Amino acid sequence: MPLALAFLAAAAAPAPPAISIDTLRSVTKELSSDAYEGRKPTTPAEAKTVAYIVERMKAAGLKPGNHGQWTQAVPMVEIAGTAHAPMVFSGGKTPVSLAFRTDMVSATYQVAPSVAIKDSPVVFVGYGITAPEDHWDDYAGLDVHGKTVVILVNDPDWRSPDRTGPFEGRAMTYYGRWTYKYEEAARHGAAAAIIVHQTEPAAYPWAVVQSSWTGPQLELDEPGDHRDQSRMIGWMQLDAAKRLFASAGQDFATLEAAAGKPGFKAVPLGVTMSAGLTNTIRRQASQNVLGILPGTAAPGEVVLYTAHWDHLGHCDPVNGDGICNGALDNASGVAGLIALAEAQAKAGPARRSLLFMSVTAEEAGLLGSRYYAEHPVYPLAKTVGGVNMDVLNVHGRARDFVITGAGKSQLEDLIKPIVAAESRTISPEEHPERGGYFRSDHFSFAKLGVPMFDGGSGDDLVVGGMAAGRAATEDYVAHRYHKPQDEYDAAWDWSGAVADLDIYYTLGRQLAEGTNFPNWYPTSEFRRIRDASRAGN
The missing domain is CATH 3.50.30.30 (Glucose Oxidase; domain 1)
Structure with missing residues (x-):
């Protein structure tokens, strides 16, 4: 039986508990408010940010993810x-x-x-x-x-x-x-x-x-x-x-x-x-935030969900507003992380552990995720794989789904039937030459051999089609990305984010209930690293 089919046969997951839109809204709104001053690492706003994420992880039903602690110190210079x-x-x-x-x-x-x-x-x-x-x-x-x-x-x-x-x-x-x-x-x-x-x-x-x-x-x-x-x-x-x-x-x-x-x-x-x-x-320190849903039969084997909490802090003012709030980038991703934690906890513990990690200093070069990958709390050889979330879809449901950096790992074999079950199609990445797979936190783990998935809604929106989807993407890139205008909007349509999070939930649950370890395709630049890592296990 092919590896992907073996995964599916051994680890078919029930329908996910409902993803809470209230959680998506409340976490995004809170973390992107001016009170958090743009969530720049090592500033006074960091302590407020970390405390809020810990509070939400506790409420979701997670346990401290770092041997009884909720954080991992990340020394920076x-x-x-x-x-x-x-x-x-x-x-x-x-x-x-x-x-x-x-x-x-x-x-x-x-x-x-x-x-x-x-x-x-x-x-x-x-x-x-x-x-x-x-x-x-x-x-x-x-x-x-x-x-x-x-x-x-x-x-x-x-x-x-x-x-x-x-x-x-x-x-x-x-x-x-x-x-x-x-x-x-x-x-x-x-x-x-x-x-x-x-x-x-x-x-x-x-x-x-x-x-x-x-x-x-x-x-x-x-x-x-x-x-x-x-x-x-x-x-x-x-x-x-x-x-x-x-x-x-x-x-x-x-x-x-x-x-x-x-x-x-x-x-x-x-x-x-x-x-x-x-x-x-100048030497300083920041914090990754870790919450875990311990596994039942194989708690030492870990499935990852990641999203970075940091943004740019104070930045060049636009119309008198000098705070880069980072509502979509990436308060929305942290909101997705918390919503998934709630759903997974509601479904109960899986065979393997599910680790939810909100990392620091992505905007400074993936430093928080890189530090964890180089100093893992749970060995990378026993880290099964995972999903990273960086900017959720707030423009409504999409007919299509895009895999960033397609053609790399067996996680893609698992994600495709999940997407099909949602009556959605896989669209090719529009600009693969830009190397998008290497520009967010999943890459820190991929580089050291752990298969990590990155993907989400394409531009073919159910309401408005490709024209509406591309217009929304272009507007964000031109007018909001890394600017003070990336602010929370109560009118956002979270249905597309929920559809994507359902897919992330199912993928994570299949991995957590399974026994196999996915690998990179033989042609991938990360295959030999994973093979060496897994050789002793």
């Missing part, structure tokens, strides 16, 4: 660059000097008051990917210790019109994300790692890089102060890269094309890079 020297490339036909913000941005993961790179040899490493399962290694035979690597963003096959190619074609894989590029460069000992920005493969313009990388940056505060990372990371404008390559006697377009083909070999550019920056450092 703020690194604020105060002076960025130009990035100077020497030894070519002409010197190339790149100015901070306009030509490049520079930063560091290392917790250090200053960073200096002096005459570091520069190597173009193509897409900077080491993927044994895809027979691809841009670092093959290369020693980059002490060197500066220049890297292309996205995957080698990002120009594909469809999803065919060694890295899923048009759909971005984790190997295409900028976070991976820096991680892989550090694993190979690079002193500095600089990504070439191009708007289409990055999926955002240079202005996003400028705004995201030029203020204080939060990182996890851990022993070693991240000295295992490259001393400097950053981005450079495409035109700046072309000038650098020309100075080195190379044509950027020619090497870019070569980097997209199997067998590419890294190219030393014959120039050196010098740069530096100084930092101010």
